[in-house]
Amino acid sequence: MTWERYDSRVCSVARTMEVLGERWTMLIVRDLFNGVRRFDALHRHIGVARDVLTRRLEALMDAGLVERTSYREEGARERYEYRLTSAGRDLRPILVAIMDWGDAHLAGADGPPLELTHDACGAGVHTHLVCDEGHAIGTTTRLHAATKPGARLLVASHKD
Amino acid sequence: MTWERYDSRVCSVARTMEVLGERWTMLIVRDLFNGVRRFDALHRHIGVARDVLTRRLEALMDAGLVERTSYREEGARERYEYRLTSAGRDLRPILVAIMDWGDAHLAGADGPPLELTHDACGAGVHTHLVCDEGHAIGTTTRLHAATKPGARLLVASHKD
Numbered sequence: 001m002t003w004e005r006y007d008s009r010v011c012s013v014a015r016t017m018e019v020l021g022e023r024w025t026m027l028i029v030r031d032l033f034n035g036v037r038r039f040d041a042l043h044r045h046i047g048v049a050r051d052v053l054t055r056r057l058e059a060l061m062d063a064g065l066v067e068r069t070s071y072r073e074e075g076a077r078e079r080y081e082y083r084l085t086s087a088g089r090d091l092r093p094i095l096v097a098i099m100d101w102g103d104a105h106l107a108g109a110d111g112p113p114l115e116l117t118h119d120a121c122g123a124g125v126h127t128h129l130v131c132d133e134g135h136a137i138g139t140t141t142r143l144h145a146a147t148k149p150g151a152r153l154l155v156a157s158h159k160d
Numbered sequence: 161m162t163w164e165r166y167d168s169r170v171c172s173v174a175r176t177m178e179v180l181g182e183r184w185t186m187l188i189v190r191d192l193f194n195g196v197r198r199f200d201a202l203h204r205h206i207g208v209a210r211d212v213l214t215r216r217l218e219a220l221m222d223a224g225l226v227e228r229t230s231y232r233e234e235g236a237r238e239r240y241e242y243r244l245t246s247a248g249r250d251l252r253p254i255l256v257a258i259m260d261w262g263d264a265h266l267a268g269a270d271g272p273p274l275e276l277t278h279d280a281c282g283a284g285v286h287t288h289l290v291c292d293e294g295h296a297i298g299t300t301t302r303l304h305a306a307t308k309p310g311a312r313l314l315v316a317s318h319k320d
Binding site: 008021023026035086087089091093098105106116120131 | 163164166168169170171172173174175176177179180181182183184185186187190191194195196201204205206207246247249250251252253254255256257258259260261262263264265266267268270271272273274275276277278279280281282283284285286287288289290291292293295297299300301302303304305306307308309310311312
């Protein structure tokens with residue numbers, strides 16, 4: 001396959017980054033995973049401007065990753081709580097892969113700030129690249145990329 | 161752990177998204193993984209404006225994920241080729257996790273455009289969330305997050 005001859009806009013990475021590729025979006029997803037569900041709490045914890053947070057939450061809802069429910073505390077006006085949908089919870093391997101990479105490459109002198117463990121057994125949780133035959137895929141293991149029916153050839157608008 | 165009480169800026173997800181969280185960056189990384197190494201080829205294939213591509217490549221070089229080497233074709237001026245460093249190649253689990261999610265949730269009627277296989281055995285390659293005891297972690301498996309020495313408490317500037 002000559003990757004350059006194919007339209008990269010139908011690529012699943014491109015499509016996913018259209019949803020997740022805005023600054024703050026993955027941090028909102030991270031906080032939702034960690035149980036931060038209210039607008040004010042998200043605003044305060046992430047340090048994102050309120051108007052940006054509003055837009056990012058709306059984009060996440062439009063994409064079907066987040067849903068909003070209303071609640072009302074005694075004597076207060078109606079407020080909203082945000083939760084990941086099933087498609088949103090499917091982002092967990094991406095989030096943990098990002099955390100693993102940051103732990104390995106960007107942690108400060110004190111090491112990583114957080115450890116994720118499996119509640120049932122206490123062991124650390126990480127992402128692994130594995131083939132369907134069970135072989136571990138390292139950073140230099142050769143992979144092959146083949147086009148499938150969803151691929152589109154680029155329409156040539158130039159000579160090369 | 162009360163996640164909201166900790167400073168989310170030292171989080172490895174936040175630190176990683178400072179590097180990767182700009183629009184186009186993951187697409188540049190994807191193309192570099194797929195062997196697209198020249199500026200013009202990246203510009204053409206991704207469809208990113210030249211000035212944006214220049215800035216993103218510089219940020220990736222500053223972060224140590226990409227390195228540049230010069231080459232000169234017969235009769236042409238000196239040009240550059242961009243390659244992932246070792247830290248850059250470590251992004252593969254993130255990239256494949258993103259691709260897996262897009263394949264599952266955003267593919268069109270024709271299905272995913274690309275299949276990634278292990279060269280040595282031909283089996284499909286995917287990112288998996290696994291604990292160190294070997295248990296598969298599903299989207300609803302309960303995880304526990306514990307702070308480590310790199311964590312920082314938020315300095316309270318508000319009452320709550």
